[in-house]
Amino acid sequence: MSTGVLEDARRERWRERCGPGISMRKRRQLQRRQRQSQTQDSPLLAAVTGSNDPGRSWRRALELTEASAMETRPQEGRKGPPPRDVPPVVGLLLSMALMNALLYLCLDRLFISPRRSTEDPTRCPHGHFRMGPMSNCSPWLSCEQLRTEVRQMKRVGEGAVKRVFLSEWKERKVALSRLTRLEVRDDFLHGLRMLKSLQSEHVVTLLGYCEDDNSILTEYHPLGPLSSLEATLNLSKYRSTNTWQHRLQLALGYVAIIDFLHRSPLGTLVMCDSSDLPKTLSQYLLTANFSIVLNDLDALPLVNRSTGALVKCGHRELRGDFVAPEQLWPYGEDVPFHDDLMPAYDEKIDIWKIPDVSSFLLGHVEGSDMVRFHLFDIHKACKSQTPAERPTAQDVLDTYQKVLNLLRDTTTPQTREML
Secondary structure, eight states, X not given: OOHHHHHHHHHHHHHHHHOTTOOHHHHHHHHXXXXXTTTSOOHHHHHHHSOSOHHHHHHHHHHHHHHHHHHHHHHHTSSSSOOOOOOHHHHHHHHHHHHHHHHXXXXXXXXXXXXXXXXXXXXXXXXXXXXXXXXXXXXXXXXXXXXXXXXXXEEEEEOSSEEEEEEEETTEEEEEEEESOGGGHXXXXXXXXXXXXXXXXXXXXXXXXXXXXXEEEEEOOTTOBGGGHHHHHTSGGGGGGOSHHHHHHHHHHHHHHHHHHHTBTTBEEOOOSOSSHHHHHXXXXXXXXXXXXXXXXXXXXXXXXXXXXXXXXXXSOBOSSSSOGGGBOTTOTTSOOOGXXXXXXXXXXXXXXXXXXXXXHHTTSTTHHHHHHHTHHHHHHHTOSSGGGSOOHHHHHHHHHHHHHHHTTOOHHHHHHHO
């Protein structure tokens, strides 16, 4: 008997058992799929086992198989390897990682202190002031209020731009500044603009102003300008504060003001009213809690490096060792001074003057020489003939703070042993 006859007989027997329309190849496919899904409650298994008619059951199973193949055919047509199911363990690990990240963010927001704001929360908003025992902030006083509520008493100071009078406002002592002459009104108004824009712990508190009357009202500090420091410390009332610790703290406060000006909200400002030591000291006030505030802001020109704009302090020739070398006339005695020929300079002129001002503030009390010893290197750098080689005000401030922290608890006998 030929092979073809045997194959026909085999197919005939299969049709008698399972019914028409089911080939052996289809049967093998169904058996394979049945074995793969025997642990699942699938429609294919129900189709094969849920009926008493074997032929009808296999036909139903074939229809479900072909439908499943049609659903998966688009995925089989894609290029690349077939997609694989993600193992449950991997999904669990990803979920745990996500939960840990969320937990970290929550803890960071709850328990880690936020970055400090650049604004002092104890200060009043712009356009307002608070001084002494005042609990609330008040708006700057207007022209009408200055005329009716402020009582002028006696003159306590005078400069090229303004006269200062001790005055009274609501039983509080205040300082009333008035323009000296109309020729310098531009400088007066420039100082007012600076005073309004730079209100901070480093600048005297503005209480009000009136441009129509050329008057400015500020907080009064009875200890006066910084130039009177020695006389103040010699008083019996303040003799206990005449120590190198307090004096170094004053020097640190002075450098902090220079750093504030060099990084002000308006840009890099230069302290031009500083042609000699007495003139420089007169620009600052000594407060009742022995800190320093800038009081005179009439000459604060702006350095703008993006446009290449530098500054010149005044229109006359400067002399002496106190001013920076670049402020001196560079063409010798044979060439007469001419402002148009004088080169401009930048804020590094303020750095040159720091050692001289600090030396005055440190005085000659016990321990001050030890402080000078620790500040020697930074002061030497400040006196570099090349402006670009001088440190920034921030560098000097950091060094002063390190020295203060290092020597804060050092007693006088110990400092002598160190030296």
